[in-house]
Amino acid sequence: MCGITGIVTQNRDDIGALLVMCSRKLTYRGYDSVGVAAVKDGVVNLRKDVGTIDDVDRALGLSKMRGDRGIAQLRWATYGAPTKVNAQPHFGCTEDFYGAHNGNIHNFAEYRKELIDTGHIVRSENDGELCVHAVDKYYEQTDDMFEAVRLSTRDLKGAFAFAVGRADERKIYAVKMGSSLVAGVAPDATIVSSDLPSILPLTNRVVYLRDGEMVVLTPEEVKVYRIEDGRELDRRPEVSNVDPHAAEKGGYPHFMLKEINEQPQVARDVMGVLEGAKSDDWLRLIEDASQKYLVACGSSYNAGIVGTYYFNRLAGVPLIPVIGGQFIPMYGNALKDDSLCILVSQSGETKDIINVLNLVRDTGRGKTLGVVNVIGSTLMFGADAYIPMACGYEVSVPATKTYFSQTIIFAYLAARLGERNGTLDPSEAKRFVGLLRDDLPRLAQTTIDRTGILTKNLAQTLMNERDLYCLGYGFTDGVAREGALKIKEICYNHCEGMYSSEFKHGPLSIVTDNYPVIFVTTREDSWMVINHINEVRARHGRTIVVGEYEESLSHYVDRETDYLRVPESDVLINPLLDVIPLQMLSYYLSVDLGINPDLPRNLSKTLTVD
Numbered sequence: 001m002c003g004i005t006g007i008v009t010q011n012r013d014d015i016g017a018l019l020v021m022c023s024r025k026l027t028y029r030g031y032d033s034v035g036v037a038a039v040k041d042g043v044v045n046l047r048k049d050v051g052t053i054d055d056v057d058r059a060l061g062l063s064k065m066r067g068d069r070g071i072a073q074l075r076w077a078t079y080g081a082p083t084k085v086n087a088q089p090h091f092g093c094t095e096d097f098y099g100a101h102n103g104n105i106h107n108f109a110e111y112r113k114e115l116i117d118t119g120h121i122v123r124s125e126n127d128g129e130l131c132v133h134a135v136d137k138y139y140e141q142t143d144d145m146f147e148a149v150r151l152s153t154r155d156l157k158g159a160f161a162f163a164v165g166r167a168d169e170r171k172i173y174a175v176k177m178g179s180s181l182v183a184g185v186a187p188d189a190t191i192v193s194s195d196l197p198s199i200l201p202l203t204n205r206v207v208y209l210r211d212g213e214m215v216v217l218t219p220e221e222v223k224v225y226r227i228e229d230g231r232e233l234d235r236r237p238e239v240s241n242v243d244p245h246a247a248e249k250g251g252y253p254h255f256m257l258k259e260i261n262e263q264p265q266v267a268r269d270v271m272g273v274l275e276g277a278k279s280d281d282w283l284r285l286i287e288d289a290s291q292k293y294l295v296a297c298g299s300s301y302n303a304g305i306v307g308t309y310y311f312n313r314l315a316g317v318p319l320i321p322v323i324g325g326q327f328i329p330m331y332g333n334a335l336k337d338d339s340l341c342i343l344v345s346q347s348g349e350t351k352d353i354i355n356v357l358n359l360v361r362d363t364g365r366g367k368t369l370g371v372v373n374v375i376g377s378t379l380m381f382g383a384d385a386y387i388p389m390a391c392g393y394e395v396s397v398p399a400t401k402t403y404f405s406q407t408i409i410f411a412y413l414a415a416r417l418g419e420r421n422g423t424l425d426p427s428e429a430k431r432f433v434g435l436l437r438d439d440l441p442r443l444a445q446t447t448i449d450r451t452g453i454l455t456k457n458l459a460q461t462l463m464n465e466r467d468l469y470c471l472g473y474g475f476t477d478g479v480a481r482e483g484a485l486k487i488k489e490i491c492y493n494h495c496e497g498m499y500s501s502e503f504k505h506g507p508l509s510i511v512t513d514n515y516p517v518i519f520v521t522t523r524e525d526s527w528m529v530i531n532h533i534n535e536v537r538a539r540h541g542r543t544i545v546v547g548e549y550e551e552s553l554s555h556y557v558d559r560e561t562d563y564l565r566v567p568e569s570d571v572l573i574n575p576l577l578d579v580i581p582l583q584m585l586s587y588y589l590s591v592d593l594g595i596n597p598d599l600p601r602n603l604s605k606t607l608t609v610d
């Protein structure tokens with residue numbers, strides 16, 4: 001949520017263009033409002049308004065702003081409505097101080113009052129403004145920007161990062177206090193940002209930061225300090241091998257479609273990682289734990305549900321899936337020294353997950369295994385060990401390829417655990433891992449090719465349905481929830497994902513003539529799902545089926561579009577494929593409804609707030 005970018009150049013005067021070019025890569029983090037503070041000859045010029053970066057740039061000429069340093073921010077509103085005055089960056093009491101933040105300041109109300117009571121001119125309802133005032137306050141006391149920024153963090157409670165500058169200094173300061181922040185060193189500039197994609201247009205020399213650290217950008221270098229005592233740390237830039245063009249659409253109309261189409265390659269890449277050297281360490285960590293919790297949010301949680309079925313089936317190992325925000329109230333007190341929390345997060349920054357990471361670290365009860373996509377994220381650095389999803393950037397707000405990668409990771413780990421604990425015959429484990437490695441990429445491609453037109457046509461027929469259900473059974477439980485989440489998220493239709501045997505315990509009453517219910521099934525469960533289909537059809541509902549072709553199922557659909565057939569495969573590979581037509585259906589439905597699926601309203605890809 002929210003993206004900040006700060007740049008200090010050596011001999012350039014085009015700070016607006018640089019900030020817009022780099023910040024545009026953070027659009028997935030927030031698109032409610034945008035602002036740029038550009039400093040030229042010791043004067044700060046601030047332009048900001050409601051809208052996407054492209055809208056505001058067009059209206060206010062952000063990219064034409066001149067200067068040699070500045071800060072830009074893309075906002076996803078939490079504290080304060082998305083209005084011009086709440087847009088970031090902000091000034092302090094005077095226009096000498098400018099800055100912007102990402103995250104939440106939890107003591108917002110008390111601190112805002114305290115600042116106002118002591119004479120600060122606070123203009124907005126946004127917590128980011130308080131960061132600038134906190135620095136302003138300590139500058140009054142110390143006359144030293146470095147100390148002012150360092151001390152300001154003592155007043156601010158919450159998880160956040162901010163960048164701040166003073167009009168008369170050719171420097172930008174930034175702190176990392178629980179939200180993501182990375183820096184970079186280019187030949188003619190330095191940069192600090194909420195995320196790597198906005199650094200890469202300028203440089204691949206990246207400085208990764210940890211919580212409790214502060215960076216100072218000068219035109220030539222980035223220096224890292226410990227906030228606690230101001231001690232300088234020896235942190236050199238590392239060369240990032242992430243492809244800077246990965247965050248481009250590459251000919252696709254939307255990132256979402258591009259990312260769906262990348263899934264065959266993701267299957268290859270993640271299997272390369274899993275069959276590499278470290279997987280025995282990950283397996284040992286899982287084996288050594290008495291209780292194994294799988295903690296995740298949104299799509300990552302849905303993938304975890306699928307994983308739970310694999311762990312049970314292939315390894316006889318119970319995983320306890322828990323929604324990130326529920327973990328502490330539900331299981332926090334039950335953690336034991338030998339508990340394991342498998343923390344699954346694409347961004348590696350989701351606050352609900354980081355809270356659990358911090359709990360385990362602070363209490364010393366248990367261990368953590370991260371499953372993470374963003375390299376350099378808080379989860380990656382903080383977990384006892386981490387498994388990379390190997391997806392490259394996922395730019396589109398709806399998760400697709402990272403969900404796919406997560407399900408492959410769980411299927412693989414389950415097979416290897418089962419082989420090691422004797423639940424699975426070694427030859428069967430070898431065969432299944434071979435299918436994941438050798439067959440899944442091709443099958444995923446066939447699924448995309450085969451269901452593309454069909455899902456496009458099906459979407460046309462669902463355009464006016466404001467309400468539907470997506471039901472799964474057994475392995476397809478998590479798949480159905482994921483399909484429903486995609487439809488809700490990018491089509492703004494109510495779509496509930498649930499267990500199909502549970503539908504008759506209440507929700508069935510919603511079914512009337514042609515009420516649409518999507519059933520996701522595997523070959524082994526279709527006999528049961530047919531019972532549930534009949535319950536809907538007996539009330540004249542419309543049934544749509546996702547799964548392999550089976551004669552018995554074909555009788556329960558009324559038109560060709562209503563049977564989204566994935567290619568025939570092993571019964572345990574099938575649940576991995578079933579999600580693809582649901583991703584494509586939601587994509588086409590979203591586009592047909594005139595929505596940009598990459599940037600659904602009210603959302604942000606990285607949720608660093610509680």
Ligand code: F6R
Pocket residue numbers: 297298299300301344345346347348349350353397398399400485486489605606607
């Ligand atoms: C849905 C989606 C979200 C995320 C959720 C967790 O398409 O993208 O539901 O899955 O916000 O995010 P991560 O995995 O970054 O922790």
